[in-house]
Amino acid sequence: MRDVQIPELLTAIISAILDDPAIGPHARASATARKVWKDVLGWLKSIGVTLDAEIPVGVAKLKLSLKTSPGLQKRYREVSWDHVTGLMEALSDLIQDVRTYLVKQDVHDLVIIVDKLDRVERLPLNDGSERTTHDILFVEQLPHIQNVPAHFVITIPVTLHFTQCRLRQEFHGITDVVLPMVTVHERGTDTPNEAGIEALARLLRRRIDTSVVFADEDALRHAIIQSGGCLRDLFRIVTTGVLNKRTLSLTRADVDEVVKEFASSMERLLQGRGFLRDLHHVAKTGSFPEKFDDDTKQWLLYQLVVLEYNGETWYDVHPFARRMRAFREADPAKAPA
Secondary structure, eight states, X not given: OTTOOHHHHHHHHHHHHHHOTTTHHHHHTSHHHHHHHHHHHHHHHHTTOOOOSSHHHHHHHHHHHHHHSTTHHHHHHHHHXXXXXXXXXXXXXXXXXXXXXXXXXXXXXXXXXXXXXXGSOOOBOTTSSSOBHHIIIIIIIGGXXXXXXXXXXXXXXXXXXGGHHHHHHHSTTOOOOOOOBOOOBOTTSOOBOHHXXXXXXXHHHTTSOHHHHBSSHHHHHHHHHHTTTOHHHHHHHHHHHHHHSSSSOBOHHHHHHHHHHHHHHHHHHHTTOTTHHHHHHHHHHSSOOTTOOHHHHHHHHHXXXXXXXXXXXXXXXXXXXXXXXXXXXXXXXXXXX
């Protein structure tokens, strides 16, 4: 997922349609599906991969191979680049086949949700330009998917909000919704936001029995606050905590041990960076300093060093980063006179 481009994405969407419990049986029986799978088998054979000709089994083996065979995703991308237009047309034809079936079932809409694209790594290209891997996928490749006759809901990195004008030039009628971090404290202070803390507690209780996993409500509350309102990091704290401890009932001290590990990893990432002093400005004001480097801003948001919150669109430094020695030593208030 961290290195996906349009050939694999199109293949994944076709695969999802073929696997869908409601529309999959009809889609797999279509002439379009048989043709596109035959084409894919031909490309794969050219790179030494042989799969079953039958769609359900063959598609399942392809997905497993892409996950477990090092380098196969890159080789598949290279060989399928010449067939991207065909993949796009095949997806459109398959959706039209499915739509015809759905209308007979009195269903008149098809929505495709492409999640986790926010995990695509933002890396500079080695071509002498200032373009990144995000430019390649989200600005140059992904807009072509608009030709497919379906509604798409796509998760993209929040950093792309800094290139909104470019996105709007490429996407027609784009509707963007920011999914910010949950506010667990008030802006510029340590005052807890009780509504946000309770919201995250409810989300967590839908997945685990918090009365079993945590020793008490204080430990649960501490884990939520230390996550900075980032649901993904809250899950990381919980899963790492229960793996590190032979028994459940995580205490406040157990949570601190886990967060200490994450802070150490972030320390290695950020130590010696010139913007550490500026992070204190973000923590105190909820905004970046004037004329702060835009590329660095996007990098900090992508790495979740700085988190974006809702309402007034304000920012804060992740609690993991606040624990770093490098962050504490960069505090301008502690600088010698």
